[in-house]
Amino acid sequence: MKPAPFKYFAPSTVDEVLALLAEHGFDAKILAGGQSLIPTMNFRLAQPAVLIDINRIENLFFVREEAGELRVGAMTRHRTLERSSTVSRLAPLLTETMPNIAHPQIRNRGTIGGSIAHADPAAELPATMLALRARFKLASASEARWVEASDFFIDLFMTELQPEELLTEIAVPALPKRTGFAFKEIARRHGDYALVGVAVLLAVDEENICTDANLVFMSVGNGPVVGEQAQQALLGKKASAENMDLAAAAAASEDIDPPSDMHASSDFRRHLTKVLLKEALQTAFERAQKA
Amino acid sequence: MATRYFGKPIKRNEDPRLLKGQALFVDDVNLPDMLHVAFVRSDYAHAKIKSIDVSAAREREGVVAVYTAEDLGDYWQPGPLLVPPPPIAGLTFNQKTQVPLAKDRLKHVGEPIAVIVAASRYIAEDAAEDVIVDVEPLEAVADLESALSDEAPVIHEDLDSNLSAHVVQEKGNYAKIRAQADVLIKRRIFYDHGIAAAMENRGIVAHWNAKEQHLKIWDTTQAPIPIQNGLAAMLGLSESQVQVVAPFIGGGFGPKIMMFYPEEVLIPWISMQLQRPVKWIEDRRENFFATTHERSQIHDSEIALTRDGKVLGVQDVFLHDAGAYAPYGLTVPINSQCTLLGPYDVPNYYSEFKAVFTNKTIVTPYRGAGRQHGVFVMERLLDLAAKQLGIDRVEIRRRNYLTPDQFPHDHEIVYQDFAPLVYDSGNYQPALERAAEMIGFHDFIKNDQPAARTAGRHLGIGIVSYVEGTGIGPYEGARIKVDASGKVNVATGIGTQGQGHFTSFAQIVADQLGVTVDNVRVVTGDTCEFHWGTGTFASRGAVVAGNAIHAAAVGVRKKILKHASEHLEAAEADLVLDNGAVHVKGVPQKSVSLGELARISNPLRGAVKPGMEPGLESTDYFGPERGTTASGVHAMIVEVDPDAMMVEIKRFVVVHDCGKVINPMILEGQIHGGVAQGIGNSFYEELVYDEGGQLLNASLMDYLLPTATDVPHIETDHIETPSPLNPLGVKGAGEAGAIPVGALFAQAIEDALSDYDLEILEIPLSPNRLFELVHMQAATKQES
Structure with a gap:
């Protein structure tokens, strides 16, 4: 389990990275926290010719508030996000998500940018980013652009990120009033990739009529899956247990087409989605009433 | 004194x-001029080798040597048969042992084909990718049940079928007693055991010192002396020229026994060929394919009882997956056969098994060594009998235990050590009573469980017993x-x-x-x-x-x-x-x-x-005349979430009897570790193969070992029934923790989900499998 030979660069500025990406493009891989890439290379499933290590680029490590938004540098470690009061104030759903990601050792190394760019359908952060309506800044040697999370995740391990681009920054809008949130997942062992997970934003008005619902599932498709039918079952309706049940049923039967694998059948994933979404909606609703 | x-x-x-x-582990041994090894292994479960081209690998910079079976000359020999079949009348045994490098046929994924020796492991692995193995894929024998059908491809060409062994052992007359029984319960039972997954994988360093004419080998083996003597004979050296050191080893659990693994046989030979020290350290991926497993058995079992729950006899016919070769003989299935009887007085027993060659990694003992399979069958049959007869689960065991005046007790069949299966000593009821008392068995059933159920929670309790033949x-x-x-x-x-x-x-x-x-x-x-x-x-x-x-x-x-x-x-x-x-x-x-x-x-x-x-x-x-018989009782309370099908262990109690205890702390450590492996076997670990004989989860990301958060606090107590067979009065304790845990899970989960009326006749379980079982049961009910 030794990686195949590769060229290694450890630049200290974003510009240097972008120049290297412009030169090597498809042949290059960005090394962020390495928690997925290094095992994949050791199994020789990935054999990049060039590895660009961005761990020395200081201005990719930050968490700050900017114009009422949360802004996070792509190299910010999971552990930093987990413990940040700025994050818990502006994006408590992200704080609630973090302990579900693997183990402390992995969270000490893993980065938000790495997780988003890798786009594992079983990973927590892509789903949470989608639920939070985050935006990602993608830079190349020639330009920088902001992409909505909803436009970013394309397919299995496929994103809008081009070979010559680097994800540098994540922007997360703060939660409006009377908006609740919840993150729930079920994993075989604590720290494993979830069998099913769900990230939920739910807003209600003073009459507890649902004014916004953003429901995202993980481990049930080729990427994070938005529960559009489930959302329709809630929008403009009372946030009642009955309607939440209807939404959960719609999610399980219409929104997702989960794969079967050795850990869970498609049927079991549908069942778990229903169970988790009900719980998550209830939690989010309780929080929304107080927010 | x-x-x-x-x-x-x-x-x-x-x-x-x-x-x-x-502390010194094998990988800590670093010698001047040492070379490193990587293996080219089979990607196929079953294939004919048409050609092997190593020329590109030989040319890669840093590669010192590349060997295939052809290059080994006379050194290429099938490995030794480590344990011949025991003297049982009418037994069939087709001897097949592993080869150092595959010659014509590939018989399981991971079987070594070529060995690369290079200046570093990195270079060796690069060169391994240079080797081109041209094969003709053959249909794989992956399914245990169809392996013996006429249509199944035959793995070993000189045999008529994939039958590795056929053994019948009998005591009393089951057929006769069956006719007199009040109750007969018959079931098909499946038990699958996994891999040892020791923290340290295997490793070997060999150093042939030509000037001293001395070969020193550091080997992660459980049995350095047989390895020394065997390698000396193979290499044409005197035994005193070969030194084998088994330094600190990060877990053995059986697969590191004197296997004469291909790597174990080749690394010393290469050191002598090249006159340089040579190191091979197994990586985790290799460990899944190249280190021996324990796997599945399918039992068709029947128990005959009186209406008051006294066992009259058991009939058990099973298939055992031997893997591609069977160098360790019949130890695992014989253990299943013998340990099934447990602490119980079973006057009539008919046991028949067929061991079957499959295109999978070799099966040899792993902690418990087939005993789990047998214990699971017997404990499940007793639980079913208890339910059918309306007898308490503790009581049915109490009624069938051998009593202290029945020792030494001759079961009239032959054990893995070739001696008659005679229990030297035992006193089972005190352990049962103690375990029931510690976990509060009857109070739980009377009070806690109904109270929890009223509150919408599903709690269940289990209690099982076992014996373990030890110290052979x-x-x-x-x-x-x-x-x-x-x-x-x-x-x-x-x-x-x-x-x-x-x-x-x-x-x-x-x-x-x-x-x-x-x-x-x-x-x-x-x-x-x-x-x-x-x-x-x-x-x-x-x-x-x-x-x-x-x-x-x-x-x-x-x-x-x-x-x-x-x-x-x-x-x-x-x-x-x-x-x-x-x-x-x-x-x-x-x-x-x-x-x-x-x-x-x-x-x-x-x-x-x-x-x-x-x-x-x-x-x-x-040298003992025969083994000693340790025993014990495990009890557990679980909570099952019937929505997510997650199982939480609330309490785990072990009352164990291994005779005189030398160091209770070390003993408890043995039991804790065994229970952890038992929990893994029962609810987390499973080797998942496809129909082509490919292992689909050869990494610790998908092969789930229980972690610290999955293993509960384990409460232990000891009963001391000294062995009369040795001066210290001790019995073995190494495997006890692992043996009955599958049976315990099945019973406790059934109890927790009693309103679903499940019958759990298989291990391993998982949330997904419980979901399927509940839905299958619901569908069956609806139909009827």
Whole structure:
């Protein structure tokens, strides 16, 4: 389990990275926290010719508030996000998500940018980013652009990120009033990739009529899956247990087409989605009433 | 003799070194000019080799040598049959053992095809990708049940079928008693055991020193002496030219026994060919394919009982997956066959099994070694009987236990050690009562469970029992010597993989010689220190090596007393060994240290008297006539979330009887580790194969080992029924924790989900499988 030979660069500025990406493009891989890439290379499933290590680029490590938004540098470690009061104030759903990601050792190394760019359908952060309506800044040697999370995740391990681009920054809008949130997942062992997970934003008005619902599932498709039918079952309706049940049923039967694998059948994933979404909606609703 | 150490939970001598990272493991051995090895392994479960092209690999910079089967010449031989079949009448056994490198056919994924020797492991792995193996894929034999059908491809071309062995053992007359039974319960039962997944994978360093004409091998083996003798014979060296060192090893659990693995056979040969030290360290991926497994059995079982729950007999017919070769003979299925009977009085027993070759990794013993499978069958049949007859689960076991007056108890069948299956001793009911009391069995059923159910929670309880044949022969030995410093050296041939031998063996010696435990240095697993013995397996270290060490210590004590008696001019009967010295009883100032006696017994001038040997040294051996029978009861309370099908263990109780306990803390560690592996086997671990014989989850990301958060606090207690078969009265404890956990999970989960009316007749379980079982049951109910 030794990686195949590769060229290694450890630049200290974003510009240097972008120049290297412009030169090597498809042949290059960005090394962020390495928690997925290094095992994949050791199994020789990935054999990049060039590895660009961005761990020395200081201005990719930050968490700050900017114009009422949360802004996070792509190299910010999971552990930093987990413990940040700025994050818990502006994006408590992200704080609630973090302990579900693997183990402390992995969270000490893993980065938000790495997780988003890798786009594992079983990973927590892509789903949470989608639920939070985050935006990602993608830079190349020639330009920088902001992409909505909803436009970013394309397919299995496929994103809008081009070979010559680097994800540098994540922007997360703060939660409006009377908006609740919840993150729930079920994993075989604590720290494993979830069998099913769900990230939920739910807003209600003073009459507890649902004014916004953003429901995202993980481990049930080729990427994070938005529960559009489930959302329709809630929008403009009372946030009642009955309607939440209807939404959960719609999610399980219409929104997702989960794969079967050795850990869970498609049927079991549908069942778990229903169970988790009900719980998550209830939690989010309780929080929304107080927010 | 005062026992100051035997039976005491003293801390382990070896731990400071281990905790500080100062203990030697095989991968710590780094020698000048050492070369590194990687293997080209089969990607196919079953294929014909058409050609192997290694030319590109040979040309890669840094590659020193590449070998295929052809390059091995006469050294290419099938491995030894390690355990021949026991003497059972009418037995069929088709001998097939693994080869060092595949020649014509590939018989399982991971089978080695070529070996690359290079300046680094990185280069060796790069070169392994250069090798082109052209094959004709063949249909794989992946399914146990269809492997014996006429349509199945035959794996070993010179055999008629994939039958590895066929064995029938019988006691009494089941067919006759069946006709008289009030109740017959028949089920198909499936049990799958996984991989040992030791923390340290296998590894070998071999160093042929041409000037010394000496081959030194560091090997992660449980059995260094058989490896020394076997390799010497294969390599044409004398046994004394080959030294095998089994240093600290991060877990053995069976698969590191004297396997003569291809890597074990090839690395020393390569070192001699190239006249350089050579290292191979198995990686985790290789471990999944190349280190032996334990896997599945399918049992068709029937139990016959009276209406008051007394067992009249059991009939059990099963298939056993042997894998591609069967170098370890029939140990695993024979253990299943024999251990099924458990602590119960079963007057009539018919047991028949067929071991089957499949295109999968070789099956050899892994902690429990087939006992899990047998225990699961018997415990499940008893649970079904209890339910059908309306008898309490504790009571049905109580009614069927062998009673203390039935020992020694002859089961009239043959065990894995070739001796009749005779239980030496046992007293089962106290452990059952104690376990039921500790977990509050009846109170739980009466109060806690209904109260939880009313609150919408699903709690369940289980209680199961088992026996474990332990401490089998043939023998072990030990040499003990007192240094002039007064320190005591103990050498034994067995290997150590974390069992605490450096402490428990020191405790035995310290009590005999009147020294403190920290003055006893124990060496295990170095053939230059001691070269007689077999190895660490079958829960036999404490029983067989422990008693050999005891015997040698008694020998040294005799010499000490003889010399001290002369020196102090006192009768031996008046002497006391204490605090590293001998003194005359009641006259503490009339004393001589053991170090002084060691010097006196090994004079530089004068003479060692005729009939005397120099030094305070003794070598002795212990060979039991047959194994001892340990036993125990496990009980558990679980909570099952019927929505997510997650299972949480609320309490886990083990009451264990392994005779006299040397060190209760070490024993508890053994039990905790075994239970953890049992939990893994029951609810987390599963080798998932596709129909082409490909293992789909060969990484620790998908092969789920239980972690610290999945293993509960384990409450233990001990019953001591000493073995009459050895002076220390000890029985083995290495495997006990792991054996009954599957049966316990099945029973406790059934109990928790009693409103779903499940029958759990398989292991491993998982949330997904429980979901399926509940839905299948619901569908069946709807139909009826």
